[in-house]
Amino acid sequence: MMMLFLRSGAVSGIEGLKPETKMGFGGFIRIAMPTTGTRTIRRIAQMYYSDNMNIRQITMKTGLCPATVSRCLAKARDSGIVKIHVEQDDTEDMEKSLEDRFGLKECFVTAALDSTEALYRSFARPVGELIVRHTPAGGLLGVSWGDTLSTAAMYLPKDTWKKIDAIPVIGSMGAIESGVYPANIAKAFAEALGGQAYLVNIPAVYENENTARRMREDRAFQPVLEHWRRLDTVILGASSLDSDTSMCKREIFTQNDLQTMKNSGCRAAVNFVMLDSQGSILEHPLKNRIVNLPLENLKKVRTVILAAGGPGKAAPILSVIRSGMAHCLVTDEETAATLLENGQMPCHN
Template structure:
């Protein structure tokens, strides 16, 4: 008779196999990699890749439909890698209906791009890495869509302090959720993202526990983040994380995006301003020094912010939608 432990072990093995098969299918059918390229990436033989693809079809993990647009997506991915000097680009083939300015339209893009980003995690993350994760609607969906699959000796860190808002899950919630799905150790950041005064923020940074956590963020191997735009409906304003006066000040200075709580201009340069001294979280200079970030973002509303983040040199891997990918090639 099979014990409860044996049943759980079998279930974990089944989840692991499904994740491997799905990841292999995405690389082959969606990203256009050859079987040899996939074998090198996964560290297996070409016959193993062939077997993975066969099992994916037999177990209905992949439903093959020949669509000419899929080949364009593959070419677009390769062209974007070359244009922005990226390690990889993952493109969600989605065609949402409605007004691009509509909340439901934006939410659909965020969710579908996040789903592709979740699948990309097991292609991007490596055993033993220290990974920082940011905050926001897209990152929340990514963390909760990530397949259950252990990555050995992985550590997940919260990149920015806690934020309480009914619009988006907490920053620590994103870190905890992702870590639990990857079997990783998790380090949250025990402080608010934004304080009422620079003096209070400075005092908290000096606390031993928080100081240690911030020092750890300087050594991350990889980061996972989205980027917000600088429209009036951006969560950083809707959640009262910044005042309208501060927000307008940053926009007057040329801000087009919000990256890990910091404002950036079209070149991706951090605009230092009234919020920075009151914030507790990673400094963008450390993201830029590593230049090893997974950017998960899409949609017309975020186009300028995505472009700025790519220009700033923070990104090694991009997950976006097909329309945004095509637009990026045209600039």
């Protein structure tokens, strides 16, 4: 509010106004400038926060200009007249604790469910949100494999405006009809994200190192490597070496291979990269028989999302976090509680 008085007229009877003298054409002009007191600030805060009035409505009711109303609202917050508190449920507290404890960008914690399939299905929405939020329009998503990602991909919400492409970050394995075939999973992600799916039509695991090396060096494989070099986001699962995990159930490795992994100290496998309990990468002979996203490429990816949960998954998740591979985590509340109870700060390699 501004009042003009020619020459030396006095300002009186107006709460929150302080006279200021300025030179005008006909002499001195007295301008009443707003100096809003606590009572006015409190009343404006009441109208805005309790009565749900917007700034325009408040200006019409009080006669104050919008800038003054905005300053009053800021003063109300700064002085403690208004205190904003956001109610959080237990899972949101867990998410914040996981982010702080392990230095993660973002975490989603879902409810613990009795059915493993229902649990993996519940991962679909947060996985989709993270991918869309952290991947640029027209970007490229790298997709690993496993039951978790296969189920999440089937129930991924359609969010196609960014047109995000998808490519497997590991060679083919298992039967196409199994549902965990990497190309199928990448295709499901691409369809939900409005993009194109690329194929990696070579096996993930070879009988010997020489065959795997020749395949990696083959001219036909170079376009895959080029795509892997420009990944924006990667979604991974984590597996232990328990008999009910995807890696063991699908019989991708022989029992002898699995036993040698355990004997070497392997406690987690992520995209067929073997880790010990501290997150250190194991130099196991199987490593050279596998065709997957090279670690030097994975380390350059801006956002790596780890989706894993359910019985027995806390230990492999912790190994992956300690390795420094993952930036975001989607898990369930029981697994989150175990991580917070037993997990220490990550030991990045």
